[in-house]
Amino acid sequence: MINHLRQLVTKSSFFFLGIALYINAYPAHLKVFHLSMSAAETGFDPVMTSDLNTAAIEEQIFESLLTYDYLARPVKLVPRLAAQMPQITNQGKTWLFTLKKGVIFAPDPVFKNHRREVNAADVAYTIKRFMDPKNRSPYKFLVDHKIVGLNALADAAKKTGHFDYDAPVAGLEIVGPYQIRIHLTGTDYNFGHAMAQPMFGIVAREVIEAYHGDSASHPVGTGPYMLGEWIRSASMTLVKNPNYRHELWHFTSQDPLDQPLIKEMTGKPIPQIDKIDIQIVEESQSAYLSFLKGELDVLGVPGQFAPKVLSGDQLKPQLKRQGILLQRLVDPSIAYYFINVQDPMLGGMSLSRIALRRAILMALNDDEMIRVIYKGQAFREAFPIPEGVAGHDATYQSLINYNPREANDLLDKMGFRKDKDGYRLEVDGSPLYVKYTTSLTSQDRDLEEIMKKSLDRIGIRFVSEKLKFPEIIRAERSCRVAMRLSAWIADYPDGDNFMQLWYGPHTHENNASCYQDSEWDKIYEKSEALPNSPERDQLYRQLARLLEINGVTKVSTSHIRNVLIQPWVLGYKAHPILPSTWSYLDINSQGDHH
């Protein structure tokens, strides 16, 4: 009896031990990458996407025709769904794309167990969707008025309430099952950048129609991952797409810093990571503590945590000791002050108005901004096109630098005398003030203080106007914002995306300074017709100088992005443009890190 019991206990122990080992062994083989995002996703229909976090997830689920090379700096367009780079003819007006063969959409019940291959009609359908008024696409501007015949289709849809996807569009010529020739309405050498956006990830018409009205909940693409579990606004997992084609990690670079990474990753099938676990963590502290605890694998350092993480531009020793790595890169963005040229008080192109604007811009202390607002994670940028974006000029010297004394001299010279309180008046003796528009964030409160101090130095009254963000945009578009510190991040890495901010016809759209100068506009239009070249760079320098001469804008800063990486993450290199690069990474799965 005792022996029986002993045997039973021994056997059952082995049985349960086996089960326990099996259960615990499974996760050890599964490579899971953990990361957080600071804002909730907004659904996964690429055509409706406007935020970077959603775009980052879509970058892994969908594939656009082109993408950016993982390692090349400055960034370089490379094929993704396209078999090769497009043939560009007719002075940048005709683009011939040839698709890779045998690219299959991720499995979905809509396909009824068929392996659905991507074809040229899918590309045409994907592009057409941007012009469907029902989709309200925030990225419509990338194809709006650019493709022959496409706007006529959109205009018809506005009248009838129905967008006819079956109607042929002259500009979307399907040459064959794997070829599409796109005819543009004018020269546009940046069209390739549009085709590299995650929003232009190719979708299947039958999927969109099957999930009509709920396509944002059913993302089906050809990318390396597909959506797994999803708790809206909280967390989601991406799992490997079983239909993803056989592709190997093959990136090259001349940068010595990239060589270990290349050695580590070359030849590995893409993707290496089995599952990506994404949590929405809005609070910086929660994300930072999670990272320190090893619950997250990478972390974009929130601005206010920079002093905790960095000593100068180096990682703090205690973090280095944990094997944590730091990568820093310049964001393809600028912060810039603009003054509304149509403002009743500051606007106008007379000598005294231009002098007043230039004096105001000279009084602004960028170094204080960098120290107080950006915690040292920014640097003075003079050119309207930031580093890493085609057209950037690192040697450009600004005319408008911080110099309150010179600003005061200029105002005195132009007759803006001071009243008994020490504040300046208009030349005719009427009150003079700068109405500065901000939103309601704590950062904006700090910014207001700096602005007030800056303007006090030159004796100009500061009046603040606080609005909710949508109202700021509305006021800007109505030319009702007198002055503001604005920011612009590259939609695509080309100078045109920045220079268009001051183009006259863009008043009531992006041109918040409402600057309308025929000379400036002519030079800009000339630049639009040119590819990235020294000739175009020369035009950009002229445009930047004119903005300063007329006291329209002062480019203030560019920002530094700091990324912390856990020691077990392999192949990571921060990319300035791609919203996510998770499929190019690997996890050193020796040991349980989480």
Added chain:
Amino acid sequence: MAGFIVRRVLQMIPTLLGVILLVFFLFNAVGGDPAYILAGKMASAEDIANIRHQLGTDQPVYIQLEIFIRQIVTGNFGDSWATHESVAHIFKTRLTPSLILLIPMMIIETLTAVCLALLVSVLRGSFIDQSLMVISTVMMSISLLVYIIVGQYLFASMLGWFPVKGWSDSLWRDITVYAPLPILLGLMVSIAPSLRLYRTFILDEINQDYVRTARAKGLTETRVLFTHVLKNAAIPILTNLLMGLPGLLTGAFLLERFFAIPGIGREIILAVERSDFPIIKAATVYVAVATMLANLLADILYRYLDPRVNLK
């Protein structure tokens, strides 16, 4: 009783209408135009007009108001303007995490506060009573935000007793792994004011003549406290509890945000930030209705607990 309930329900209609008008005109005055956000940063005036047309915000005010009232009557608030998710689905999925936090918090807070209030009422004036009151005052004076920041750092990051943040789709895992720390921190703020309030209610009863009579009749202190004092003190305690019920529908924004819990509080704040009117409308109407129903329930329970109360 039935007549009273019918009358009260009828009285809710003008109140609800007042709430509807207030929310509607407030949002239209200061809510911001979501079209400028939804349109993206490179939108033309035509794009913005198209979005307004689709959202119905280009309609005359009286038509927008009519649509709002129709939505309340049918209970269908449409889809979120920002994410296209149906408002009903948002409330259905986001309410559960908030309730997983708030219901245990409410139960633990009430039981703890009542027990401690009974203890300090019996020992009023003693060192224990005075110490607890001082501690309560100190705890009430500290903001929930401080508790969260310190608690998260100490208990989750340094000591590692809890995860720093997170939520799952398993109820058991949420209750046992993710919810305990936010509940604990929430209780640190909520117990103190309840304890002070309930102590006042109980002391009011302890000083009544019927308590002296009960003691004179030789009843044990336990019997006096639990049968007589607590039953009468339960009326204002219950009222306080019922008044707190509608708060369950608005979640615990700070806790949800810091612990990455997909609750309704976080969703409502997000809706306000995005000027997502369908969610704001639904939340306001639900809370208004819940508040009125809680009031009605409190009155009915009053009648049950105190037969001297007449419902007119």
